[in-house]
Amino acid sequence: MTMLTIIIAIISLIGLWLFIIGFNRHCIQKFGYRFFTMPIVITLGVTGGLFLLGMHWYSLSAATDKSGYELMGIFFNQGTLSSVVLIAFSITIYLAIAIYNFVKTNWVYGLIGTIVQFGLLTVFAYFGIILLAVYFVASALATSPRVMRDMYQN
Numbered sequence: 230m231t232m233l234t235i236i237i238a239i240i241s242l243i244g245l246w247l248f249i250i251g252f253n254r255h256c257i258q259k260f261g262y263r264f265f266t267m268p269i270v271i272t273l274g275v276t277g278g279l280f281l282l283g284m285h286w287y288s289l290s291a292a293t294d295k296s297g298y299e300l301m302g303i304f305f306n307q308g309t310l311s312s313v314v315l316i317a318f319s320i321t322i323y324l325a326i327a328i329y330n331f332v333k334t335n336w337v338y339g340l341i342g343t344i345v346q347f348g349l350l351t352v353f354a355y356f357g358i359i360l361l362a363v364y365f366v367a368s369a370l371a372t373s374p375r376v377m378r379d380m381y382q383n
Contacts (some may be wrong), residue, residue, distance in 0.1 A: 239320060248345075249264075249265050249345065250269070251341065252264065252345070253265055253339070256334060256338060256342065259334075260334045260335075262333040262334055264342035264343075264345070265332065265346070266347060269326065269346070271360070272322065273326065273346060273347075273349075274327070275358060275360055276319050277319070277363045278360065279315055279318065279319045279361070280315075280316060280319035280320070281282030282315065282316060282317040282361070283298060283312045283313070283314075284312075284316065286309075286311070286315065287309050287313065287316065289308075290308030290309040290312060291308075291309055293308070313319045323347070326343075326346070327339075327343045327347075330342050330343045331343070
């Protein structure tokens with residue numbers, strides 16, 4: 230049974246990949262626009278990672294500090310405000326990408342492409358968290374005093 234599940238998952242992933250390639254080719258021919266490019270995938274991934282980070286930050290802050298005020302079930306205090314801003318920023322980027330898809334294509338193709346893009350958003354988000362972690366580690370290493378000293382001595 231496990232082997233059958235693995236085979237079905239692999240076939241589904243290959244089918245999804247073929248659909249994405251075919252959909253991109255069709256949209257290039259019809260509109261001159263591709264839904265799945267590396268910059269959009271990276272943007273969705275990093276934005277998804279920021280969204281998940283903001284949700285986690287909010288849940289930790291709301292559980293530890295109940296001071297502040299509540300609006301429609303959302304607690305606003307000093308700890309949760311930054312996470313709400315991060316979540317709102319992520320949602321704004323998602324909406325901007327969706328609007329851009331609709332502007333570059335028509336409503337039908339824009340809706341289908343956006344649904345597939347956002348359907349893959351969970352996968353992109355987890356890779357986005359990894360990209361964010363790599364970026365923060367690389368920037369911390371690049372700005373460490375030893376690296377800066379070595380850089381200015383040469």
